[in-house]
Amino acid sequence: MKKKNLRSKKFLNVALTASVATGAVVSLAPTASADSVFKDIKEGDHFYEAVLNLHERQIVQGFGNEFKPYAHVTRAQAAKVIALALELDVKNVKDPMFNDVAKTDWAYSYIAALANKGIVSGYGDEFRPNAPLSRAQMAKMITLAFEFKKEASTELPFTDVNSGDWYAEFLTPLVKNKVTTGTTPTTFSPNGHVTRGQMASFVFRSEKVEVVPENYSLTIMHTNDTHGNVERIPRRITAVNQIREEKPNSLLLDAGDVFSGTLYFNEFEGQADLELMNMLNYDAMTLGNHEFDLGTGPLGKFVKNAKFPFVSTNLDLSKSADLKERFTTEYTSKPEDGMLYSGIVKEVAGEKVGIFGLTTAETKEISSPGEDVVFEDYIEEAKKAVAEFESQGINKIVAVTHIGFQDGGGDNDVTLAKEVAGIDVIVGGHSHDTLDKPYVSTTREEPTVIVQANEYGKYLGVLDVEFDENGKVITHEGNLIDINKKENDQYVLAEDPAALKVLNEKYKPAIDAAKAKVVGKTDVVLDGVRENVRTKETNLGNLITDGMLAKAKTINPNTVIAVQNGGGIRASINEGDITQEEVLTVLPFGNSLALMQLTGAEIKAAFEHSVKEAPTPSGAFLHVSGMKFVYDSSKPAGERVQTIEVKEGDKYVALDETKTYVVATNVFTAKGGDGYTMFKKAYEEGRVSEPGFVDWEMFVTHLNSNSTIPTVEGRIVDAAAQN
CATH class of the missing domain: 3.90.780.10 (5'-Nucleotidase, C-terminal domain)
Structure with a gap:
């Protein structure tokens, strides 16, 4: 099951019984009088309800019978309050690597939990836990913690906040949702220190705002089975650059079989393709069967020289002399170029997308991988990949596969979508299918969109997909851009000048000679x-x-x-x-x-x-x-x-x-x-x-x-x- 949006979960945990309109703040009556708990808080104080509610939930504590609402809050104290309010797991955390926060410190687990979620960051390798928290810093923490939409605005009522200030985009949603009204109607005091009473108010008011999560849009550009058709890449670069300019929330993926098929491969064994692919800034590629046509030697060089990572979760290359140094079973959010992973995590516009790869087991019979290359069951490995991403809270998962759309070789994308839950998009290759429109598998509870872009670099596939807050695909639209389209006997897509220069000066002369x-x-x-x-x-x-x-x-x-x-x-x-x-x-x-x-x-x-x-x-x-x-x-x-x-x-x-x-x-x-x-x-x-x-x-x-x-x-x- 896909992991629920954190903000939605928090909203449920607040247990509000009233119906809340978007952006409206609901009043919560306290179950006990504040002055019976803290002698320095009385009904009528702006933080009255907030302090009492958070205290009853054991999120904030006092000093004996005093709360000290006007005392300043440190960065560490704020981390604790927010982590508890969000009900984060503070036991199983990754070390945020701040050299001024030791694992034995009382605040370590709270700071780590927020850092793991991207809610807080430090000053380089320091967090400065004992520094007082500024109101600008609090605005950022609250916006990120409660998943408000960042929005820069020129309509803020505060004379001490400019639209270009770094915290303006975090402050705007708090003003719109009435989480803050400022220290006065016309001032926010961004450099002022947050008091304990203010902090309780910030958290309490934020919990009562119903956030209607915005859907997330992602564009996936894709290629497959290009088979050495290097001369089309300069036009592909132009197409990719145009899409990236129009749709910056995008990925570029390749589903394998760059190797074999033209004289460019015969002469350069994939290096001509690779130099131009590096200019495209691919996000990931999986390996096809033809990548093994010449054994693992040329493939090892191809992987090593790539300026992008590779993914294939069902390959074991740990014994391959040419590839073992480039191979890891890791799932990483920090992939390195020229490495092959089981899966990677790419962050696009603040959202994490899990990407894993699959390579057809037919490779053993139809290519030359050698005995040291092991192919594992693609269904079982795909299930493991999905489980790994979901354990990290990632609910948008893309499989880049070289197993064929409906290929009869024993593994294919249609079967993958049927047998493995949790895959949102399959970017396919191997069968050279021209999927002008995406194929949607509805055999599982949630749909899986399958795309493939024919062969030989004739097309650039473009898939626009929209996810809801839980990572479910709710809309999609896909098409194939014809790289060879002409009007008046001229290509519609111009050739990228830099790529064309490399092609014509470095590689084409050898091909002309090979033709003869x-x-x-x-x-x-x-x-x-x-x-x-x-x-x-x-x-x-x-x-x-x-x-x-x-x-x-x-x-x-x-x-x-x-x-x-x-x-x-x-x-x-x-x-x-x-x-x-x-x-x-x-x-x-x-x-x-x-x-x-x-x-x-x-x-x-x-x-x-x-x-x-x-x-x-x-x-x-x-x-x-x-x-x-x-x-x-x-x-x-x-x-x-x-x-x-x-x-x-x-x-x-x-x-x-x-x-x-x-x-x-x-x-x-x-x-x-x-x-x-x-x-x-x-x-x-x-x-x-x-x-x-x-x-x-x-x-x-x-x-x-x-x-x-x-x-x-x-x-x-x-x-x-x-x-």
Whole structure:
């Protein structure tokens, strides 16, 4: 259960029986006469009710039969009164580290309790407990203690208070709520010392003011699965700066997979991305599976050089030689750059937000973390994280996850929201989902808002979320800012000049050289002609799907089929040397690998969809590996597929419509792209996992590992064309 607002709790503890309007002060009749308790207090004194009420509750004491209402109050005495009035826990406190307040001092626990709550602060490493408390200092303590809204005003009636004075914003709410009227109608005497009677009045009147807590608004900017698309970061910086200017109560989070996907990563192993990310001032990042693609060495360097912290509560890196010095299971409110924590606490506009991270356990199978990296149960670790934050009184909790939205790999955000109470927002990654509007899970008592910003730095996600006093999300609005949007052939978002200079002078020359690098060779033309790849089998389509299947088998040996939509193949490759730039022209979209669990019936339906337009060209036309099929384009759509055979060992056997097969494709197609509704259904049912590997990288790897270019060998046959 979320921790209640401290002020609301205090208001209940005062036990007022009258109905209180906002800002109104209610009179409390004393249960005994004051002069029967203290001979120096009489009815009619402005502090009469206050002293008696606080004394009856054992918050203030007298000196025998005297209260001494006009004696001055010290800072330590004030701390005790306020701590008792708020009913703070004064036994379990953290040392505020004031060198003039020893743990054996009578006031230590009261001062510590208030310091822990941010109600009091010292003068550097001193608190000065025996110094008299000024009225200005009291205004600040009371405002913070009773959670009045700070508000600077030019309408204060006091001639000795200016709107620019440091205490004006604390004094204004006290005047508005009639907690004080000043020492005279026109003076407040900010430097005057607070008397015992005044202090009782301040506390007593504050308790009787019903504070209607204001809702808290927070903006969360988020990115995920950027995969080395460094050239978009200068425009992202512009977008982030614009949001921060408009909405200063904001966080910037990344949900992992900065590594792998472009030549920038191949050349610089994440350091190009990192230098520009450091210019963005991220608040936190979690680790994705691809951060481990090159083992832990490059990742260790990435973490070390980061000017922001990392979070992942289900990772144990204590035995990793490259990461153990950067790893701690701590939950901290003072995170250091280049460190990986279980969770961190960020204070935004006076409110604390707990942030923890999760990394998919699939990483063990789809990347190269090594034996020294341990993945713990993400549900159990998330529950521990929420419990830790709530024990600190934090009721706004954000999970930054790299487990997928509805990914079928065994962990995902929808399940997380269902199984773990107390998470307010999930900033997700891994599945590359384009959540134009946030997804709201309502399976728990309080809602959980889930966001994700597609892939490759195409978007900056922006979530505006409003919390009530108990940390419950009551309203939200989210959208994706298109980083690549153009008007009149110009980007709408300008490129940040400093970032662009770093990109162009430090990194881009090496990339231009890498594009010209020869990555393979072919003795024949690889046919990627648009009309051909959208209507029939080609040697290039076979080569692409063979590479996809080979990679998929290293992840899941049960994978038997690979399919590639013809619309994803954009050019041919001529005979001779093959450059990296040519490969990127053929496969320009950077589509990543997905593994689908499909029934034979669903596979048959997919191939009916593949050839329904034939012989008219269609981007949905599928190239295949590990199987072959015959269709008849002269028959009605939906009745064209004649036979489908799947390769098992060295021979082909008929497709079993009742059997489940593991089929590799790209994420675009797996999510229903080009009209594949049967794939989309499998994705939504959690039957699709996304190990990630980018299409052009799989193509180059396969090209270099095989000396034979496949021919057109009858994998796809149109019976009508044979007649």
